[in-house]
Amino acid sequence: AQKVTQAQTEISVVEKEDVTLDCVYETRDTTYYLFWYKQPPSGELVFLIRRNSFDEQNEISGRYSWNFQKSTSSFNFTITASQVVDSAVYFCALSEAQGAGNMLTFGGGTRLMVKP
């Protein structure tokens, strides 16, 4: 069975600080996919990134960066120079490639509050 753990339930930072959201996963599959979604106060789920298990290259997109480490089963997300608009709940999710439905298993989410 697959599992995603986001140990930080809530993080509060001041604008312009860097912040890292942790994600640890468990899976028996050798091929799998990891995702990050953002849920702003309006409630929708916004896709941020997908990472394949065979691609450990880190990725940067503007102020966002992701650090995938297979050895520690972690897929951490860093926001550089945080802004108030980054305030949201962030979910890490896992999908195993072999499942018939490729369902997403979500972590419990990390609520990020960025204060001005």
Added chain:
Amino acid sequence: EPEVTQTPSHQVTQMGQEVILRCVPISNHLYFYWYRQILGQKVEFLVSFYNNEISEKSEIFDDQFSVERPDGSNFTLKIRSTKLEDSAMYFCASRPGPLLNEQFFGPGTRLTVL
């Protein structure tokens, strides 16, 4: 940009009543999903649907739940006899094709069971 749409945005119903939540996935997507999120909790998988049949379902998706794709565009989730604990945000998602790509989520339907 194409997006998944869901109606209604908020549904209030009495316990024991049937509800139908509607979704229009992105055109040309082949895989469809329902998830739910009880207030303040994580997003949980309910069911996946491909080629006009359920491909996977969770323990939550019991006999009270059913899904249907009645025409080429709509994808519905029916709850036959709602319970208080069915109160949640229900998200529909769709995915393009057999190569695993990200699932695109709709804005959700907030279901309140009184």
